[in-house]
Amino acid sequence: xxxxxxxxxxxxxxxxxxxxxxxxxxxxxxxxxxxxxxxxxxxxxxxxxxxxxxxxxxxxxxxxxxxx
Numbered sequence: 001x002x003x004x005x006x007x008x009x010x011x012x013x014x015x016x017x018x019x020x021x022x023x024x025x026x027x028x029x030x031x032x033x034x035x036x037x038x039x040x041x042x043x044x045x046x047x048x049x050x051x052x053x054x055x056x057x058x059x060x061x062x063x064x065x066x067x068x
Contacts, residue, residue: 023037044065045059046067
C-alpha cells in the first residue's frame with residue numbers, strides 16, 4: 001500500500017526506506033521524455049503474450065529471463 005509523503009526533504013525518513021514516486025506526465029515536453037521514463041521501468045514481455053510476435057523485433061532476445 002502506498003502512503004503519501006510530505007515532500008522530498010523529509011528528514012524523518014529512514015536511510016534504508018524506499019520512496020515511490022508517481023510519474024507526472026504533464027511535466028513531459030516530448031516523446032523522448034516519455035521514452036526516458038519508460039526505459040527506467042524495466043518492462044518485459046512474455047513469449048506467451050498474444051502480441052509477442054508483433055514486438056519481438058524490439059526485445060533483447062540475447063538476455064532472456066526465465067520465470068519460475
